[in-house]
Amino acid sequence: MIAIVDYGVGNLFSIASSLKKIGVDAICTGDADTIRACDKILLPGVGAFRDAAAKLAASGLDTVIKEEARSGKPLLGICLGMQLLFDKSYEYGEYAGLGLIPGEVRPIAEVIPRDLKIPHIGWNALSFKKPSPLFKYIKEGDFVYFVHSFFGARCEEFVTSVAEYGAPLTASVERGNVFGCQFHPEKSGDVGLAMLRAFAEL
Amino acid sequence: MITKRIIPCLDVKNGRVVKGVNFEGLSDVSSPVELGKYYSDAGADELVFYDITASSEGRTIFTDILREVARNVFIPLTVGGGINTLEDFDRVLKCGADKVSVNSGAIRNPSLIEDAAKRYGDQCVVLSCDVKRVGGEFRVFAKGGREDTGLNALEWIRRGASSGAGEIVLNSIDTDGVKRGFDIEMLRAVCDIVKVPVIASGGAGCMEDFLTLFRELPLVDAGLAASIFHFGEVRIDELKRMLKKNGIPMRIVN
Numbered sequence: 001m002i003a004i005v006d007y008g009v010g011n012l013f014s015i016a017s018s019l020k021k022i023g024v025d026a027i028c029t030g031d032a033d034t035i036r037a038c039d040k041i042l043l044p045g046v047g048a049f050r051d052a053a054a055k056l057a058a059s060g061l062d063t064v065i066k067e068e069a070r071s072g073k074p075l076l077g078i079c080l081g082m083q084l085l086f087d088k089s090y091e092y093g094e095y096a097g098l099g100l101i102p103g104e105v106r107p108i109a110e111v112i113p114r115d116l117k118i119p120h121i122g123w124n125a126l127s128f129k130k131p132s133p134l135f136k137y138i139k140e141g142d143f144v145y146f147v148h149s150f151f152g153a154r155c156e157e158f159v160t161s162v163a164e165y166g167a168p169l170t171a172s173v174e175r176g177n178v179f180g181c182q183f184h185p186e187k188s189g190d191v192g193l194a195m196l197r198a199f200a201e202l
Numbered sequence: 203m204i205t206k207r208i209i210p211c212l213d214v215k216n217g218r219v220v221k222g223v224n225f226e227g228l229s230d231v232s233s234p235v236e237l238g239k240y241y242s243d244a245g246a247d248e249l250v251f252y253d254i255t256a257s258s259e260g261r262t263i264f265t266d267i268l269r270e271v272a273r274n275v276f277i278p279l280t281v282g283g284g285i286n287t288l289e290d291f292d293r294v295l296k297c298g299a300d301k302v303s304v305n306s307g308a309i310r311n312p313s314l315i316e317d318a319a320k321r322y323g324d325q326c327v328v329l330s331c332d333v334k335r336v337g338g339e340f341r342v343f344a345k346g347g348r349e350d351t352g353l354n355a356l357e358w359i360r361r362g363a364s365s366g367a368g369e370i371v372l373n374s375i376d377t378d379g380v381k382r383g384f385d386i387e388m389l390r391a392v393c394d395i396v397k398v399p400v401i402a403s404g405g406a407g408c409m410e411d412f413l414t415l416f417r418e419l420p421l422v423d424a425g426l427a428a429s430i431f432h433f434g435e436v437r438i439d440e441l442k443r444m445l446k447k448n449g450i451p452m453r454i455v456n
Contacts, residue, residue: 013298047323117324117397119368122204122423123453143205143453145278147325147371164203177281187278187300189242189455 001040001198002026005065006056006083007053010046015078018186022193024200032064040202041068045080049089049105052080053097062098069100073202076134082173082180083150089175091150092146095133095158101175103155108148112166124163124171124183132160133202134181137194144171144183144191151182204452206416207247207424209401210437212237213282215254217263219432231432234267237273241431244438245455246277250303250426253283265297272298275414282330286310291318295326303328303371306344311352319366324398331355333388334375339341340388347375354389357394363396370396371426372373373403381407381430384415389422399423406430409441416450 005027019026020041025044029103031098043059043065045052056062058082059073069075086097089105097105109118110166146163152170161166163183172181179199185192213220218232230236238325251271253264261284272279281294282303291302302322308314308329319327333340333355340355358372372392374385380421384405393400402415403426412425430436440456446452 001375011295011296011298013269014272014276014300017298018276023276043278064355066376117423119401120204121325122207124204144203186276187276 001038001202002040002042003035004028004042004044005035005061006030006057007052007061007140009052009055009170010146011150012042012044012163015042015186018193018196019200020030022200024196029058030061032061035061035064036068038075040199041073041075042199043075043077043081043084044086047079047080048093049080049091049162050093050095052084053089053095055151056084056098066098066100067110069178072177074199076199077180078186079148079182079184082182083152085173085178085180086152086155089150100178101155101158101172101173101180103152103158105150106153108165108167108169109168111151111153116166119147120165120169121147124165125161126161126166126171127168128161130160132172132179134172134174134195134198135160136196136198138191141150142191144181144185144188146171146183148182152180203451205247205453206422206445207401208245208412208442208452209248209250209424209426210241210246210438211250211252211403211426211428212432213252213405213428214264214267215253221255223256224361231271232424235270235274237270242275242277243455245442245453246424247424247453248278250280250282253281253322260428265293268294268297268430278352280328287314288317288321291322291326295322299408301326301328301369303330305330305332308344309344309353312365315365315367319368319449324366324368326365327416328369328371330361330371330373331359332373332375335388338341339390343375347373347378356391359392360395363398369399369401369423371401374405377405378403380405383407383411384425386415386418389419391417393419393421401426402426405428409436409444411440412441413445413448413450417447
């Protein structure tokens with residue numbers, strides 16, 4: 001059973017639907033005991049880093065997620081959920097993240113040419129940097145769907161794939177049992193579903 | 203590099219897709235779920251659903267249908283039609299929509315764009331405009347293109363983008379239905395003034411029209427069409443393969 005962490009940020013309908021589609025049991029929950037009882041954790045998120053981090057802290061689930069991740073339970077952060085895994089974010093200020101993966105979240109405007117549009121929105125190809133169990137059913141060059149204006153920086157050691165957008169932008173990260181993807185697997189067609197299946201099979 | 207997007211648009215009335223012919227392997231062409239899956243399998247990069255029902259009963263059917271689509275189709279979904287308030291945003295986002303398109307609702311209440319962008323993020327708000335040439339200027343039309351608002355389209359779009367619209371859908375009334383190609387001149391004028399993605403709509407009659415669009419206007423991000431896809435005149439998989447062969451960045455499935 002996968003716990004989809006419900007901490008009041010964004011709607012979880014699509015992510016829950018995508019897991020159901022591939023026959024994986026999942027539950028949307030904000031309850032600490034339920035999250036502890038599940039064998040995997042999925043951390044979604046859309047919107048602003050500050051609000052999400054504040055809501056996670058206010059619910060006390062930040063501690064639960066950190067403890068569970070440190071105990072070795074597989075954790076996957078999606079989009080803003082991935083960004084929350086890092087030490088800190090510079091999205092309109094400076095805010096602390098969960099600190100599960102060393103690195104920081106910075107504006108993509110700092111690294112891409114000025115003539116490119118922001119946000120980085122649409123389908124982009126994955127370029128693998130390191131092998132990952134999440135890539136079991138997908139291949140180099142497969143397209144996934146991105147929507148973001150900030151990205152994971154100073155985390156090179158943990159980057160497993162990037163997407164080229166005037167600069168190589170972090171597409172996925174991994175540190176032991178902690179995984180993150182900047183793109184939306186639940187909106188990336190069969191490729192995204194295949195990645196979620198690989199996570200479910202860990 | 204990011205690919206150009208091909209987007210079919212489905213008009214939904216009382217839970218059924220308006221316009222639609224027989225596709226091989228599709229048992230019910232008026233089913234938004236079946237047609238949505240069909241397009242997604244063919245490689246559509248996104249789907250747009252327009253709710254063209256007027257009644258509140260129709261609204262409920264539409265959101266039920268939307269939920270069913272989102273349970274079965276895993277590409278971005280944009281929803282438009284009858285979006286007048288933040289509650290309308292909430293209603294469709296909860297049912298699995300990723301982006302919400304505003305048109306007449308934003309003309310009646312321009313703060314809708316800013317309010318929605320603040321609550322849901324810029325990426326969620328799409329400003330859709332029906333534009334027609336009137337006396338040498340580009341003019342915004344409301345109510346499905348029937349009413350001249352007197353608004354200058356370029357000013358309106360610039361304002362919308364600065365209020366937080368994360369994407370612009372530009373539908374040229376002048377080329378819509380003519381099937382002789384997208385309105386390159388109008389699109390160029392819009393691409394010159396905004397930095398957010400621009401989606402071209404109105405005028406596509408054949409595959410070459412999309413090639414012309416992306417070659418002439420590298421700043422256009424996507425091409426949207428309805429009837430040429432629904433009537434099978436252009437097949438999305440063939441279209442995308444042709445564009446890719448001609449050097450346009452495309453996502454090809456299978």
